[in-house]
Amino acid sequence: xxxxxxxxxxxxxxxxxxxxxxxxxxxxxxxxxxxxxxxxxxxxxxxxxxxxxxxxxxxxxxxxxxxxxxxxxxxxx
Numbered sequence: 426x427x428x429x430x431x432x433x434x435x436x437x438x439x440x441x442x443x444x445x446x447x448x449x450x451x452x453x454x455x456x457x458x459x460x461x462x463x464x465x466x467x468x469x470x471x472x473x474x475x476x477x478x479x480x481x482x483x484x485x486x487x488x489x490x491x492x493x494x495x496x497x498x499x500x501x502x
Contacts, residue, residue, distance in 0.1 A: 474481070
């Protein structure tokens with residue numbers, strides 16, 4: 426019986442310490458880190474460029490036609 430009591434008390438004290446550690450960790454988090462925000466913004470920019478790539482090629486081609494008066498090959502881009 427003494428062995429079971431020691432096991433129970435040890436497990437209960439570890440659970441309490443773990444619970445307190447988790448509470449302290451969650452309380453210490455102040456928000457999203459700046460690096461994470463920067464990466465998310467870069468990913469959004471890349472996704473927008475990928476979505477509108479066809480339109481961008483047409484737009485660049487039109488601008489180059491106006492500037493140089495000739496067709497600009499955007500197939501290699």
